[in-house]
Amino acid sequence: xxxxxxxxxxxxxxxxxxxxxxxxxxxxxxxxxxxxxxxxxxxxxxxxxxxxxxxxxxxxxxxxxxxxxxxxxxxxxxxxx
Amino acid sequence: xxxxxxxxxxxxxxxxxxxxxxxxxxxxxxxxxxxxxxxxxxxxxxxxxxxxxxxxxxxxxxxxxxxxxxxxxxxxxxxxxxxxxxxxxxxxxxxxxxxxxxxxxxxxxxxxxxxxxxxxxxxxxxxxxxxxxxxxxxxxxxxxxxxxxxxxxxxxxxxxxxxxxxxxxxxxxxxxxxxxxxxxxxxxxxxxxxxxxxxxxxxxxxxxxxxxxxxxxxxxxxxxxxxxxxxxxxxxxxxxxxxxxxxxxxxxxxxxxxxxxxxxxxxxxxxxxxxxxxxxxxxxxxxxxxxxxxxxxxxxxxxxxxxxxxxxxxxxxxxxxxxxxxxxxxxxxxxxxxxxxxxxxxxxxxxxxxxxxxxxxxxxxxxxxxxxxxxxxxxxxxxxxxxxxxxxxxxxxxxxxxxxxxxxxxxxxxxxxxxxxxxxxxxxxxxxxxxxxxxxxxxxxxxxxxxxxxxxxxxxxxxxxxxxxxxxxxxxxxxxxxxxxxxxxxxxxxxxxxxxxxxxxxxxxxxxxxxxxxxxxxxxxxxxxxxxxxxxxxxxxxxxxxxxxxxxxxxxxxxxxxxxxxxxxxxxxxxxxxxxxxxxxxxxxxxxxxxxxxxxxxxxxxxxxxxxxxxxxxxxxxxx
Numbered sequence: 001x002x003x004x005x006x007x008x009x010x011x012x013x014x015x016x017x018x019x020x021x022x023x024x025x026x027x028x029x030x031x032x033x034x035x036x037x038x039x040x041x042x043x044x045x046x047x048x049x050x051x052x053x054x055x056x057x058x059x060x061x062x063x064x065x066x067x068x069x070x071x072x073x074x075x076x077x078x079x080x081x
Numbered sequence: 082x083x084x085x086x087x088x089x090x091x092x093x094x095x096x097x098x099x100x101x102x103x104x105x106x107x108x109x110x111x112x113x114x115x116x117x118x119x120x121x122x123x124x125x126x127x128x129x130x131x132x133x134x135x136x137x138x139x140x141x142x143x144x145x146x147x148x149x150x151x152x153x154x155x156x157x158x159x160x161x162x163x164x165x166x167x168x169x170x171x172x173x174x175x176x177x178x179x180x181x182x183x184x185x186x187x188x189x190x191x192x193x194x195x196x197x198x199x200x201x202x203x204x205x206x207x208x209x210x211x212x213x214x215x216x217x218x219x220x221x222x223x224x225x226x227x228x229x230x231x232x233x234x235x236x237x238x239x240x241x242x243x244x245x246x247x248x249x250x251x252x253x254x255x256x257x258x259x260x261x262x263x264x265x266x267x268x269x270x271x272x273x274x275x276x277x278x279x280x281x282x283x284x285x286x287x288x289x290x291x292x293x294x295x296x297x298x299x300x301x302x303x304x305x306x307x308x309x310x311x312x313x314x315x316x317x318x319x320x321x322x323x324x325x326x327x328x329x330x331x332x333x334x335x336x337x338x339x340x341x342x343x344x345x346x347x348x349x350x351x352x353x354x355x356x357x358x359x360x361x362x363x364x365x366x367x368x369x370x371x372x373x374x375x376x377x378x379x380x381x382x383x384x385x386x387x388x389x390x391x392x393x394x395x396x397x398x399x400x401x402x403x404x405x406x407x408x409x410x411x412x413x414x415x416x417x418x419x420x421x422x423x424x425x426x427x428x429x430x431x432x433x434x435x436x437x438x439x440x441x442x443x444x445x446x447x448x449x450x451x452x453x454x455x456x457x458x459x460x461x462x463x464x465x466x467x468x469x470x471x472x473x474x475x476x477x478x479x480x481x482x483x484x485x486x487x488x489x490x491x492x493x494x495x496x497x498x499x500x501x502x503x504x505x506x507x508x509x510x511x512x513x514x515x516x517x518x519x520x521x522x523x524x525x526x527x528x529x530x531x532x533x534x535x536x537x538x539x540x541x542x543x544x545x546x547x548x549x550x551x552x553x554x555x556x557x558x559x560x561x562x563x564x565x566x567x568x569x570x571x572x573x574x575x576x577x578x579x580x581x582x583x584x585x586x587x588x589x590x591x592x593x594x595x596x597x598x599x600x601x602x603x604x605x606x607x608x609x610x611x612x613x614x615x616x617x618x619x620x621x622x623x624x625x626x627x628x629x630x631x632x633x634x635x636x637x638x639x640x641x642x643x644x645x646x647x648x649x650x651x652x653x654x655x656x657x658x659x660x661x662x663x664x665x666x667x668x669x670x671x672x673x674x675x676x677x678x679x680x681x682x683x684x685x686x687x688x689x690x691x692x693x694x695x696x697x698x699x700x701x702x703x704x705x
Contacts, residue, residue: 050492069132071165
């Protein structure tokens with residue numbers, strides 16, 4: 001199935017958990033200096049995700065499932081987040 | 082039924098097909114076209130669970146039965162889809178000649194579905210429809226894209242395009258046409274971008290058959306002359322022909338209707354002086370830039386020849402001035418015009434953009450954002466250079482704050498936290514427009530209850546009965562100047578009528594601005610009847626508007642609307658200003674007024690249309 005992550009399309013197996021998308025993004029961005037720094041300083045929970053226009057809290061990552069055509073965005077926090 | 086083709090063009094970007102489809106008369110008799118057609122297409126084709134950027138979301142471009150009639154105001158057309166800003170049914174109207182060309186190509190709508198593998202544009206010329214590669218246009222601004230498409234297809238095509246903001250999913254991205262008119266609010270440019278659709282070019286050579294051509298001719302002459310004469314009677318600096326809607330700042334400032342400093346102040350003397358309509362022509366070298374057939378000519382073409390903000394192009398409208406100038410406290414008229422045109426190039430809605438920037442400025446004032454967060458920009462109120470630069474950052478979705486602000490104030494404030502939601506002047510995810518609820522309480526009710534396109538000043542323009550004395554006497558709304566504008570009396574009924582009125586205007590596809598110079602519901606009804614042969618009375622006209630409103634409500638329920646969303650108005654609604662005509666005024670009693678509106682509308686206490694109401698408007702088979 002296809003989903004959009006920050007306006008680019010990616011293919012996943014059927015109905016992945018949101019946590020798998022989160023891991024995919026971190027893997028994809030592992031060399032991004034800003035994200036690396038953020039992970040080192042504050043941990044992954046400080047990188048925020050938006051699913052279909054709604055902010056997803058880290059405690060929802062394991063329970064949320066993704067559907068065909070979903071729009072996912074990740075946003076780096078500001079002002080302490 | 083006349084004045085329609087009974088035909089739509091379906092573009093499926095996933096499989097690369099383009100095909101014409103028949104639409105029965107019944108659909109037009111129920112929903113006319115335009116916004117009504119958009120809602121009908123969503124109802125029929127985008128089921129529960131469809132989200133805004135899902136390929137299953139339908140993006141519909143629809144003119145109505147008025148297009149091609151050569152009447153002043155009959156150049157409007159609409160686009161509709163599920164909004165990425167508020168995730169409900171949305172539509173928006175634009176002008177120039179794109180809708181007329183769709184009609185002359187032989188279609189009542191172009192419906193786009195799916196998602197292309199690579200960036201494309203669509204070209205339609207009568208029976209020919211093709212999907213073409215837009216690789217070299219992707220990443221370009223919306224005007225360059227229009228020029229690029231016309232370079233290939235020819236100047237006689239009318240185009241819609243998106244800029245970088247639409248490509249990159251800014252939730253308030255626009256679609257532009259002719260470098261002068263915009264499908265604004267609600268983020269449909271981002272829906273277009275999500276489909277990797279950079280533009281559509283249309284050209285037609287067919288003439289629609291109307292029911293009574295002689296009557297259309299008579300109505301056109303009589304109406305066009307009346308509108309032009311009434312405009313000439315206005316003071317020069319209030320004539321639509323000279324300054325367009327930008328003149329409204331002069332009308333609205335003494336009423337307390339302007340949004341100033343993120344809606345916190347009632348007065349901005351320097352801004353009122355520098356943004357005065359008389360300066361518009363002088364400083365921006367504004368000249369009329371009319372739409373096809375229009376005698377009012379409210380669009381302007383501007384030319385600023387010197388200085389850091391020199392540009393040639395579209396002159397800002399009232400909402401753009403109010404939001405990008407007054408709301409950010411920027412008092413440089415050239416800078417505001419320049420920033421608005423920059424937003425147009427990237428294809429962003431200047432209402433949401435102005436609120437987003439004002440929200441960021443308030444964050445900066447309250448030290449929630451610091452220079453570390455703002456690329457070193459000093460977001461002090463009124464900082465012209467910072468305002469312009471922030472438009473660039475958001476338009477290109479620069480990493481960091483620019484990206485965050487492209488999500489709109491709802492998501493941005495949820496991510497930043499620190500109480501910043503308290504000054505996010507948005508509802509349901511869409512920023513509030515430049516009609517201040519403190520100046521007339523009916524605006525608050527409209528923002529809370531509108532179903533056509535989220536909280537929207539142009540999908541229920543009931544504020545105009547107060548701020549520019551619009552009347553709908555045929556539906557029982559006369560001059561209200563002797564009444565208390567801070568009262569809820571009659572507000573629910575009037576609000577409902579304006580929601581239905583807007584749906585009729587946006588479904589027949591006529592321009593609401595004509596009403597400022599005396600266009601009446603009788604003119605509209607007579608023209609619809611002469612064009613279509615429907616033979617409607619005023620009650621029939623209202624019933625059609627009501628039916629479309631109810632269908633939009635059913636769509637919103639399908640896509641996730643809940644009653645509590647109508648009551649989650651911005652905290653600022655209940656914060657008074659300290660001076661001016663609206664000093665101390667806050668819409669206390671708004672909750673009861675919302676419940677009154679539900680009742681007037683034929684909805685139950687949960688805000689759901691009753692079975693009896695749906696039966697009354699012929700929608701009993703439309704419940705999910």
